Amino acid sequence: MNNDLSQLKVFAGRTSQYLADRICSHIERDLGRQQDKQASFKAGQSRIETFPDGEVLVKLEEDVRGRDCFVVLSTCAPVNDNIMELLIYVDCLRRASAKRITAVIPYFGYARQDRKDEGRVPITAKLVANLLTAARIDRVLALDLHAAQIQGFFDIPVDHLSATPVFHKHFAAKRAELTDLCLVSPDVGNVKVAESFANLLQGELAIINKRRKSGSEVETSHIIGNVKGKTVLMFDDMIATGGTVVQAAELVMQQGAKRVIAAATHGVMAGKAIEKLMSPAISEIVVTNTVPLGPRVDPIRHKLTELCVGDLLGEAIHRIHCNLSISALFRGTAGVKR
Secondary structure (H helix, E strand, O other): OOOOHHHEEEEEOHHHHHHHHHHHHHHHHHHHHHOOOOOOOOOOOEEEEEOOOOOEEEEEOOOOOOOEEEEEOOOOOOHHHHHHHHHHHHHHHHHOOOOEEEEEEOOOOOOOOOOOOOOOOOOHHHHHHHHHHHOOOOEEEEEOOOOHHHHHHOOOOEEEEOOHHHHHHHHHHOHHHOOOEEEEEOOHHHHHHHHHHHHHHOOEEEEEEEEEOOOOOEEEEEEEOOOOOOEEEEEEEEOOOOHHHHHHHHHHHHOOOOEEEEEEEEOOOOOOHHHHHOOOOOOEEEEEOOOOOHHHHHHHHHHEEEEOOHHHHHHHHHHHHOOOOOHHHHOOOOOOOO
């Protein structure tokens, strides 16, 4: 087992600097406890510049030769720019003779394009996996991929974590306030997670039948289960355009629900999502910091809670670096979306 901090380097892309700092804080605390002394661990130093023509330059400000390097970068909007930045970062580390390079991708862009659901369309999630593999990344650490099958798109090891321990800790602490709790799956694909969450929080379960009409439009029709007089908690892997969660919230409120809490790992909130999420049908929104929110969410800030996944990712990075089992992080979770 390698606990030498000098051999571990964590670098941050521009969209994930805050999250990388929280990851490093966890590693600092964790290794400090193990070594029974004050440990100092900070994010690796680098410089990222954009030329006037849009090209990106990554310059490492410290030696990485023979080191175990992790690059933390969510490939959120602008998706293409962030994917390219990650590829350039990896090439920079490879040419600087890093021993091992792990891409830590809290939010994996293009994950929804994971299959051919009609003729003459690409499987872009596979393309992105090919690009990352071609860049000679050694392994990937991801959080709540939109479909678990994306792990199989990579020809390198993928550690696929679930953020449910973070959500469980948050909701378990306020369980007394969540009277008559009912976990509602906004679609059939998320039933497994909703059912496990219902067991963890000792709540009931209901399922919404959803039909997607286009990439930005969904149609919810009816509920399987009883939500009358219930505090409804809807959990999904992401809130993208907000259409699914808002329609589902309005449907359960029409069926007599007391209030609706919408929870998702990735607060993508693209297009008119913020406007939709202002709907009075949703009383509270809980997301993590896999995607930086910024001032764009100010109109819904009064009902928005942002949880941090820094400790979860920091523990995973520590375990990967020390060649310890990652499976311990899956215990007591609600699993990932199928």
